[in-house]
Amino acid sequence: MKKVINAPEQVVEEMLQGIVLAHPQYVRRLEGFDVIVRTNAPVAGKVALVSGGGSGHEPSHGGFVGKGMLDSAVAGAVFTSPTPDQVYEAIKAVDSGKGVLLVIKNYTGDVMNFDMAAEMAEADGIKVAKVIVNDDVAVENSTWTTGRRGIAGTVFVHKIAGAKAETGADLEAVQQVAEKVIANVRSMGMALTPCTVPAAGKPGFTLAENEVEIGLGIHGEPGTHREELRSVDETTAHLMEKILADLKLASGDEVAVLVNGLGATPLMELYLVNRKVHQILSDASVKVAKTLVGNYMTSLEMAGFSISLLKLDAETKELLFAAADTPAFVQA
Amino acid sequence: MKKVINAPEQVVEEMLQGIVLAHPQYVRRLEGFDVIVRTNAPVAGKVALVSGGGSGHEPSHGGFVGKGMLDSAVAGAVFTSPTPDQVYEAIKAVDSGKGVLLVIKNYTGDVMNFDMAAEMAEADGIKVAKVIVNDDVAVENSTWTTGRRGIAGTVFVHKIAGAKAETGADLEAVQQVAEKVIANVRSMGMALTPCTVPAAGKPGFTLAENEVEIGLGIHGEPGTHREELRSVDETTAHLMEKILADLKLASGDEVAVLVNGLGATPLMELYLVNRKVHQILSDASVKVAKTLVGNYMTSLEMAGFSISLLKLDAETKELLFAAADTPAFVQA
Amino acid sequence: MSSFTVAALEAVADRIIQHKELLTSLDAAIGDADHGINMARGFEAVRVKIRAAAPETDISGLLKMTGMTLISTVGGASGPLYGTAFMRAAAAAQGKETLDQEAIAQIWSAALQGIKDRGKASRGEKTMLDAMEPAYEAFVEAAKAEKSLVESLEVACEAAKEGIEFTKTIIATKGRASYLGERSLGHQDPGATSSYLMLAALTEFFHNQQLGA
Amino acid sequence: MSSFTVAALEAVADRIIQHKELLTSLDAAIGDADHGINMARGFEAVRVKIRAAAPETDISGLLKMTGMTLISTVGGASGPLYGTAFMRAAAAAQGKETLDQEAIAQIWSAALQGIKDRGKASRGEKTMLDAMEPAYEAFVEAAKAEKSLVESLEVACEAAKEGIEFTKTIIATKGRASYLGERSLGHQDPGATSSYLMLAALTEFFHNQQLGA
Ligand SMILES: Nc1ncnc2c1ncn2[C@@H]1O[C@H](COP(=O)(O)OP(=O)(O)O)[C@@H](O)[C@H]1O
Ligand SMILES: Nc1ncnc2c1ncn2[C@@H]1O[C@H](COP(=O)(O)OP(=O)(O)O)[C@@H](O)[C@H]1O
Ligand SMILES: [Mg+2]
Ligand SMILES: [Mg+2]
Ligand SMILES: [Mg+2]
Ligand SMILES: [Mg+2]
Structure with missing residues (x-):
């Protein structure tokens, strides 16, 4: 395991220090907690958004704390949902009285820990609403399981619900638009290499020189199956087929695209993926209103990528283009 | 070699297509050339900036084409300086009559190819000025060689000279501020893994499980020496020592910091580096005006990072904070 | 009773800590x-926490301390699940002063229910319940059959082991x-x-107590 | 003369293309x-390009074509260097209709000067000049010593080979x-x-011409 770290037990703490030192104009640390909040939290008259999850997905989630996106990000241990007390502190720190929306990715651990935190905050009289992101179409018979996972599509939820909150909308309205994004975003990913949780010291799985994992999550979990590495056009077409089978776009629809790197994939390759995504959408007469290409929701040093498509309507499109100013996402 | 590509010969062409499809609001392709220009090029009344180099450094350089930074980026084959005819076309496409500044990284190939292009453009009556970035302090006795290399510090040149050009300054003034940045920026990098040029199909070097390369460039070249992987704090201190020995900062000085990922290093680790950089600067009573952490100048899928420090004065500081709007760097 | 409970909890803690790598590598696979x-x-x-607990802390107090600590330090799925289990155990242990067979059955039952309430899973879904529930049932059965505490725990242990084996087949x-499907x-x-x-760990602890004490 | 020059240039091109991997792996090391x-x-x-050249294209025209093509397709350091070399060669070949010993010496001299002008390097700096310059000098020396064209080229080849060996020692x-220092x-x-x-490649080409033609 080759990592640029001091000690596995210190990575989260030291990373949070590094983030705050890098971006003092955007974020500050909640003293004593693994929680990052906007420098000016709580923002008066605004519903607050709290997200988070295990660490190792940077820039998610701390990188999206700032104007027009999140008010707080809670950092768990690497790939491990944060504990309820941490989330509870985040909620308290950012609530301006207008209520707090928790953006949760659909993993058993995240759901339970955020639920417990919500109960604690509600006991204090804080209005809390929750949305659960489940954009990953990799898992097929998800109805009889825990449901689909939340992966990179979450970034669109942060962006759009965050923009809605910035308009002064109430908690219900912010929750509603977040639900709308969730209902309209689908993702799927693949990996060329595994990743290594620092404290584990060895990779979660191994892949042969020509093997890839298809349909995997963002925690180094194995995917739905393995196959031989194919060309970028073939792999992209395969993932797009799965996504489009679920999202069901009609000619004339408008979407936002996120080609997300998992950590070790060169931007060059992500642009190759993007090229094919656009070709497929163009062939289907689907219009692309906005494209994001880069590392938005990573899995440590995993090589691979995911594709997310968000079907837009007038409201979500406008909010997607609204200004945002955070360490990892700035839009004028 | 595991890469998400179609064929090695097509990567640059397809990448450029992917970039333009992703960011049509910012950039367009110069038909028939491996050249990306601002959508609205030539921008009237503004000195134009042209940069470029081999591909494989994304988001450099195409990602920095837009308002407040570059007017054009010329993409060579992977890690290979673009040819003079391509640079010449870029110059012609962006010149508004106010002249063109070429930002060249100090590699024999880049210098010669851009020189030839400049001669061609000057023969057409276009005013051309050149600056050569040489921020890498790794090479010690550089006086009797080709001089120091240009690496990630180049991003500061693009940002600051680009902002100057946006003010309507003339070619000489833009060149002068670029020279000032070059005189005040120093960088050094290290790598944990090599990278593989697609057409070569195998890595440029190999490293043992516990070995790292110190002081390497951004083209997969070997560095100045190898050593055992040390802690992030130790490695950072080592690189900072080299940089500070050359840059000579005094207590009270103000700097900008760039902790640059080489492609496969998790942002988590870059933030650990940043933490130590700030500690060292703080101990030296040096103020950090701005910090960038992320993949700005990469080497394909190389794991590793570089640190760049830019000593600021009133002018460069103001220009550093000026608005910019490009695919990979946005500042409100 | 406090030091006894502390010792029992320490035995549990030690066992888990010793098997950190095993549990991590099992989790790596799926x-x-x-x-x-x-x-x-x-x-x-x-x-x-429990080593530093005031000597007058009772069984319930120690279990609560354990539950709260797990909730605020484990995270993931297992944190809230085991944390809730210990919190419910603490509630069930309120007023109890010895850990006899009946007390253990009551506490265990509450803990089990806590996991079910929190995780909304049932047996056969390849979770901790597949070890925990058959073990609990075997324990109650053995107790009914008038087996000793240690014997009952041993029977429960066997059932838990079988439960682990069972999880391989589903x-x-x-x-x-669950995202892995057939894999x-x-x-x-x-x-x-x-x-x-x-x-x-608990079984061995009671076994040793019986021998040594 | 055109088809002769085309064939000579093709021989050079083939040789380089055949050794693509060797040259790349040498470049990987340093x-x-x-x-x-x-x-x-x-x-x-x-x-x-040269295969498609009009039959009336003269030596100079073919060399210029080669130079321009190298400049616009090779990139890196070697593109402008070899490109300039062929452009200068083309200029020196202007009006020349045969590639005899004297013509070759003149063309070669111009090409060599082109590389020096463009790259500002001199012998002993571990570049292409360390093969090219001693080879040129050996060629001129051999010509002076009244050796045949092919013999002179062979001597030059030997010198170039020694030049390669020499680059290992510096x-x-x-x-x-140069960024590698001692490495x-x-x-x-x-x-x-x-x-x-x-x-x-050129030497072998002339050698074969002498035998076969
Ligand atoms: N809904 C659930 N009910 C009961 N146990 C569960 C449930 N979901 C997961 N588990 C248990 O949690 C274990 C995983 O715990 P852990 O790895 O710590 O959390 P995470 O899955 O969040 O990484 C699984 O092996 C399983 O036994
Ligand atoms: N200034 C120079 N003068 C002459 N030859 C040079 C000079 N710089 C580099 N070279 C030659 O160029 C070769 C490298 O070419 P190439 O790998 O194609 O370009 P790059 O170094 O830009 O990747 C070196 O092996 C050396 O012989
Ligand atoms: Mg986990
Ligand atoms: Mg090169
Ligand atoms: Mg787990
Ligand atoms: Mg080279």
């Missing part, structure tokens, strides 16, 4: 390679392993394994 | 692993390898190697 890390982090904190439909077959569940380990 | 890729890309383009002070010791220069390969 999860995200953190179960051992999470549990060890939690039980290290528990060990510190597809996960709860937790992170989860053949692998034993990390949470079922940690449940078994805790129970085994 | 550069950026692209010299063979760059040169092969360039000479593939050259091959296409530290690079020009080009990308460049022991490795042969890729550009010196490609220069030798071109010369060897």
Whole structure:
């Protein structure tokens, strides 16, 4: 395991220090907690958004704390949902009285820990609403399981619900638009290499020189199956087929695209993926209103990528283009 | 070699297509050339900036084409300086009559190819000025060689000279501020893994499980020496020592910091580096005006990072904070 | 009773910490390679907490301390689940002064229910419940059959072990392993394994007490 | 003369293309692993261009075509260097209708000067010049000693080979390898190697012409 770290037990703490030192104009640390909040939290008259999850997905989630996106990000241990007390502190720190929306990715651990935190905050009289992101179409018979996972599509939820909150909308309205994004975003990913949780010291799985994992999550979990590495056009077409089978776009629809790197994939390759995504959408007469290409929701040093498509309507499109100013996402 | 590509010969062409499809609001392709220009090029009344180099450094350089930074980026084959005819076309496409500044990284190939292009453009009556970035302090006795290399510090040149050009300054003034940045920026990098040029199909070097390369460039070249992987704090201190020995900062000085990922290093680790950089600067009573952490100048899928420090004065500081709007760097 | 309970909890904590790597590697196969890390982090904190507990802390108090500590240090799925289990156990232990067979059955029942309430899973979904529930049932059965506490625990341990084996034969439909579909077959569940380990530690602890004390 | 020159240039192009991997791996050791890729890309383009050249194109025209093609397809350091060499060669070949010993010496001299002008390097800096210049000097020497064209070329080839060996013994002070300092010791220069390969191809070509034609 080759990592640029001091000690596995210190990575989260030291990373949070590094983030705050890098971006003092955007974020500050909640003293004593693994929680990052906007420098000016709580923002008066605004519903607050709290997200988070295990660490190792940077820039998610701390990188999206700032104007027009999140008010707080809670950092768990690497790939491990944060504990309820941490989330509870985040909620308290950012609530301006207008209520707090928790953006949760659909993993058993995240759901339970955020639920417990919500109960604690509600006991204090804080209005809390929750949305659960489940954009990953990799898992097929998800109805009889825990449901689909939340992966990179979450970034669109942060962006759009965050923009809605910035308009002064109430908690219900912010929750509603977040639900709308969730209902309209689908993702799927693949990996060329595994990743290594620092404290584990060895990779979660191994892949042969020509093997890839298809349909995997963002925690180094194995995917739905393995196959031989194919060309970028073939792999992209395969993932797009799965996504489009679920999202069901009609000619004339408008979407936002996120080609997300998992950590070790060169931007060059992500642009190759993007090229094919656009070709497929163009062939289907689907219009692309906005494209994001880069590392938005990573899995440590995993090589691979995911594709997310968000079907837009007038409201979500406008909010997607609204200004945002955070360490990892700035839009004028 | 595991890469998400179609064929090695097509990567640059397809990448450029992917970039333009992703960011049509910012950039367009110069038909028939491996050249990306601002959508609205030539921008009237503004000195134009042209940069470029081999591909494989994304988001450099195409990602920095837009308002407040570059007017054009010329993409060579992977890690290979673009040819003079391509640079010449870029110059012609962006010149508004106010002249063109070429930002060249100090590699024999880049210098010669851009020189030839400049001669061609000057023969057409276009005013051309050149600056050569040489921020890498790794090479010690550089006086009797080709001089120091240009690496990630180049991003500061693009940002600051680009902002100057946006003010309507003339070619000489833009060149002068670029020279000032070059005189005040120093960088050094290290790598944990090599990278593989697609057409070569195998890595440029190999490293043992516990070995790292110190002081390497951004083209997969070997560095100045190898050593055992040390802690992030130790490695950072080592690189900072080299940089500070050359840059000579005094207590009270103000700097900008760039902790640059080489492609496969998790942002988590870059933030650990940043933490130590700030500690060292703080101990030296040096103020950090701005910090960038992320993949700005990469080497394909190389794991590793570089640190760049830019000593600021009133002018460069103001220009550093000026608005910019490009695919990979946005500042409100 | 306090030092006895502390010692019992320490035995559990030690066992988990010793098996950090096993649990992590089981989780690597069908999860995200953190179960051992999470549990060890939690039980290290528990060990510190209970060692420092005031001597007058009762059984319920120690269980609550354990539950709260797990909730605030483990994270992931297992943190809230085991944390809730210990919190419910604490509630059930209120006023209890000895850990006899009946007390243990009541406390265990509450803990089990806590896991079900929190995780909304049932047996056969490839989770910790597949070890925990048959073990609990075997324990109650053995108690009914007038077996001793240690004997009953040993029977429960066997049932938990069988439960682990059973998890290898089924597809996960709860937790992170459920995303794997058929690929989860053949692998034993990390949470079922940690449940078994805790129970085994407790059984050995009572066994030694019986011999030594 | 046109088809003769085309054939000679094709021989050079083929040789470079055949050694793409060798040149790339030499460049991997002390550069950026692209010299063979760059040169092969360039000479593939050259091959296409000169094959399609109008039959009346003269020596100078073919050399110019080669130079321009290399400049616009090779990139890196070697593109402008070899490109300039062929452009200067073209200028020196103006009006020449046969490639005799004297013509070759004049053309070669101009090409060599082009590389020096463009790259500002001199012998002993671990570049292509360390093969090219001693080879040129040996050629001129041999010609003076009344050796035949092919013999002179063979002598030049030997000198180029020695030049390659010499590059192993020195530290690079020009080009990308210069950043390596002492670490460049022991490795042969890729550009010196490609220069030798071109010369060897040309020598063999003239040798075969002499025999066969
Ligand atoms: N809904 C659930 N009910 C009961 N146990 C569960 C449930 N979901 C997951 N588990 C248990 O949690 C274990 C995984 O714990 P852990 O790895 O610490 O959390 P995470 O899956 O969040 O990484 C699984 O092996 C399983 O036994
Ligand atoms: N200034 C120079 N003068 C002459 N030859 C040079 C000079 N700089 C580099 N070279 C030659 O160029 C070769 C490298 O070419 P190539 O790998 O194609 O370019 P790059 O170094 O830009 O990747 C070196 O092996 C060396 O022989
Ligand atoms: Mg986990
Ligand atoms: Mg090169
Ligand atoms: Mg886990
Ligand atoms: Mg090279």
